[in-house]
Amino acid sequence: MARTIAGVDVLVTSPSRNFVTLKITTDDGVVGWGDATLNGRELAVAAYLQDHLASALVGRDADRIEDTWQYLYRGAYWRRGPVTMAAIAAVDLALWDIKGKALGVPVYQLLGGAVRDKLLCYTHATGWDVPELLDSVERKREQGYRAIRAQFGVPGLDKVYGVTRGGAAYEPAGRGGGPAEEVWETSAYLRHAPTVLAAVREHVGPELKLLHDAHHRLNPTEAARLARSLEQVDLFWLEDVIPAENQRLLRGVRAQTTVPLAIGEVFNSVWDADRLITERLIDYLRMAVVHGGGISHMRKILAFAELYQVKAGPHGPSDVSPVSMSASLHLCLATTNFGIHEFMGYDPLVGEVFRSSFRMSDGYLRPGDEPGLGVDVDEAAAARFPYVQAYLPVAREVDGTVKDW
Ligand code: CS2
Ligand code: MG
Numbered sequence: 001m002a003r004t005i006a007g008v009d010v011l012v013t014s015p016s017r018n019f020v021t022l023k024i025t026t027d028d029g030v031v032g033w034g035d036a037t038l039n040g041r042e043l044a045v046a047a048y049l050q051d052h053l054a055s056a057l058v059g060r061d062a063d064r065i066e067d068t069w070q071y072l073y074r075g076a077y078w079r080r081g082p083v084t085m086a087a088i089a090a091v092d093l094a095l096w097d098i099k100g101k102a103l104g105v106p107v108y109q110l111l112g113g114a115v116r117d118k119l120l121c122y123t124h125a126t127g128w129d130v131p132e133l134l135d136s137v138e139r140k141r142e143q144g145y146r147a148i149r150a151q152f153g154v155p156g157l158d159k160v161y162g163v164t165r166g167g168a169a170y171e172p173a174g175r176g177g178g179p180a181e182e183v184w185e186t187s188a189y190l191r192h193a194p195t196v197l198a199a200v201r202e203h204v205g206p207e208l209k210l211l212h213d214a215h216h217r218l219n220p221t222e223a224a225r226l227a228r229s230l231e232q233v234d235l236f237w238l239e240d241v242i243p244a245e246n247q248r249l250l251r252g253v254r255a256q257t258t259v260p261l262a263i264g265e266v267f268n269s270v271w272d273a274d275r276l277i278t279e280r281l282i283d284y285l286r287m288a289v290v291h292g293g294g295i296s297h298m299r300k301i302l303a304f305a306e307l308y309q310v311k312a313g314p315h316g317p318s319d320v321s322p323v324s325m326s327a328s329l330h331l332c333l334a335t336t337n338f339g340i341h342e343f344m345g346y347d348p349l350v351g352e353v354f355r356s357s358f359r360m361s362d363g364y365l366r367p368g369d370e371p372g373l374g375v376d377v378d379e380a381a382a383a384r385f386p387y388v389q390a391y392l393p394v395a396r397e398v399d400g401t402v403k404d405w
Contacts, residue, residue, distance in 0.1 A: 002061040003028055003102060008054035010036070010046045013382035016347035017171055018042045018390055019321045019354075021377055022049055022090035024098060026062045032098035033377050034090030035290045035324035038082055039173050040392040048087040057091065063102075065095045069296040085268035085293045092294025093327045093373065100372035107327070107373055111299065111334035118364035119332050121316075121343040122147035122211055122236070128165050129153060130199050137204060146363035147209035147236060147340055152196045154189045157182075159393075161215045161405065169347070171318055172392055179391035184403050186222055194229040201233045209236040209340075216243045216266075216404040217395075220252040227257035236340065237262040237284055237313065243404050247275040254281045262286050265315035269293060270301045277305050284313030284339050290324035291315070295331050302335050311339030318344050322354035323375045329358050329367035330374075341365055352381045 007025035012018065020042045022034035036045045053072065060068060072088045073079060100107045108114055125140050125148045127133025133152050140148050151162030151170075159182040164170045174180045197212060204210070212235060218226060223241035230238065237260040242249055244263050254261065264286035267273050276282045285305055292298045302312050312335055314328045325343070332338045343365055346354075355376040357368025368374035395405040 003030065003063055003098075005057050005060050005062050008049070008057050010050045010054075011377065011379065011382050012042060012046050012387045013353055013385045014388045015349035015353045015381075015385040017173060017318060018387055020046045020090070021321065021323060021382070022094050023377070024057070024062070024091070024094040026098060030062075030098050030101050032094035032096070032101070033323050033373065033375055034092065034094035034097070034294075035321040035327070036086050036090035037290060037319055037321050037324070038086045039319035040390060041083065042387070044083045045086045045090070048083055049090060053087060053091065062095055062098050065092065065099065066296055068092075068095060069294065073293070080269045080271065082266070082268050082291060085297075086291055088297075089290050089292065089294035089324070092296050093289065093323060096295050096327065097372040104371045106367065106369050106371060107295070107330040108333040108367060111295070111331060114333045115336050116333065116338070118366050119329060119338065119341050120147060121145070121341045121360060121363065121365045122149055122209065124149050124151065124162065124170065124344055126151050126163050126170055127153070128163060130196055132165075133196065133200065134203050137200060141204070141208070144362045147211065149211040149213060150197060150200050151213060152192075154185070154192050156188050157185060159183075162213060173319065173390040174393065175388045175390045180393045182393045182395050182405070183398060184217060184395045185398050186217060189217070190222060190226055193226060194233075197230055197233045197235070206234065210234070211236050211239065213239040214241045216240045218242055220249045223253045224256035227253060227259040230259055231257065235259055239263070239286065240265070244272065244276075247273070247281065250276060250281040251279065260284065262313050265291070267292065269297070270304065273301070277308050277310050280308050280310065282310060284311050286313050286315050288315035288320050288324060289328045289331060290320055295327055298331060299335070302331075302337060306337040309337070311337045313339045314341050316342035316344060318346060322346065322350065322356040323373065323377070326356050326358050326367055326373045326375045329365055333367060349385070353378055353385065
């Protein structure tokens with residue numbers, strides 16, 4: 001007797017920041033949770049789910065995860081894109097959660113079982129100047145992190161991606177009102193970055209894994225110049241050196257440097273990365289299960305990437321909810337070509353809504369072992385935090401030209 005989908009509900013909640021969560025309930029009362037959070041465009045995905053998918057899902061066989069994925073992807077006619085793939089991901093994660101709960105096993109066991117005991121993770125250190133950045137790095141080292149991303153201020157600019165002042169936590173989406181605008185100057189950044197990152201490496205010694213995110217801002221020539229200037233810093237990876245739409249442009253950067261390259265957090269299907277993988281233009285693929293169509297699509301992409309020795313380096317900022325964070329950990333625990341997982345941590349308010357069993361200790365993440373994905377959502381608590389319109393910033397060059405943020 002098939003277990004069928006009886007209820008599909010979308011929760012939009014904002015405990016310190018917005019999250020969109022899908023709740024699927026089966027006819028025998030099993031509840032599965034999926035994440036549909038797309039930072040700055042949350043309501044678009046919520047509408048896609050509640051206005052276009054919910055009614056088509058009710059009555060479907062909840063065990064048919066792959067069939068449902070194909071039904072939502074190929075059956076939509078209009079394919080791919082962050083909104084569509086986040087909506088499909090939410091359904092996919094919820095169905096994997098249901099299957100694990102119904103069978104009494106954690107989802108990683110359904111994916112072939114663990115291939116490792118723990119998952120190396122990295123977190124964010126931020127500082128406007130070198131002393132502040134080094135303080136932030138030290139605080140993260142004291143928490144046990146073995147890998148740390150360093151982001152820093154740029155002389156002459158008053159706002160920079162990933163950087164706060166006074167050690168405050170960084171949340172990119174500004175709440176209320178429209179998108180904030182930030183001025184960016186690549187030449188100032190290129191002059192400054194090598195000095196700061198060399199100072200960090202000098203301070204921490206050779207062991208600590210250091211990462212840096214260029215956040216889509218450079219052209220291939222600038223990216224090659226930056227990478228070459230960082231060769232001696234021994235980065236674990238240099239992230240998003242160029243906007244990723246034109247994958248072929250990375251060939252020039254790859255040919256100029258041996259610094260490991262990571263790209264993909266804005267990707268949402270295998271077609272965004274196929275050339276980067278088959279030409280091995282990247283070392284790490286940054287796609288998150290919530291933005292990459294869920295576990296069902298991501299596990300195929302990572303199996304494909306394994307053939308080219310490209311490893312998973314999943315996106316894991318504050319805007320990837322604990323539901324997809326947990327799903328990603330289950331997937332990565334069962335994935336051989338895993339490299340490192342981003343883990344920014346969450347505001348304490350998030351824990352009032354999402355009760356998750358994954359843990360970070362001594363620089364490694366571990367998912368829980370209870371059936372399903374290991375996250376419970378407190379709907380009453382979620383209702384206490386209504387949606388607050390929030391936008392990611394828009395960047396402009398000094399002359400006013402819009403720039404990749
Ligand atoms: C960043 C993110 O974590 C990262 O690597 O690129 O902070 C990104 O800016 C946000 O997830 C956008 O919502
Ligand atoms: Mg990034």
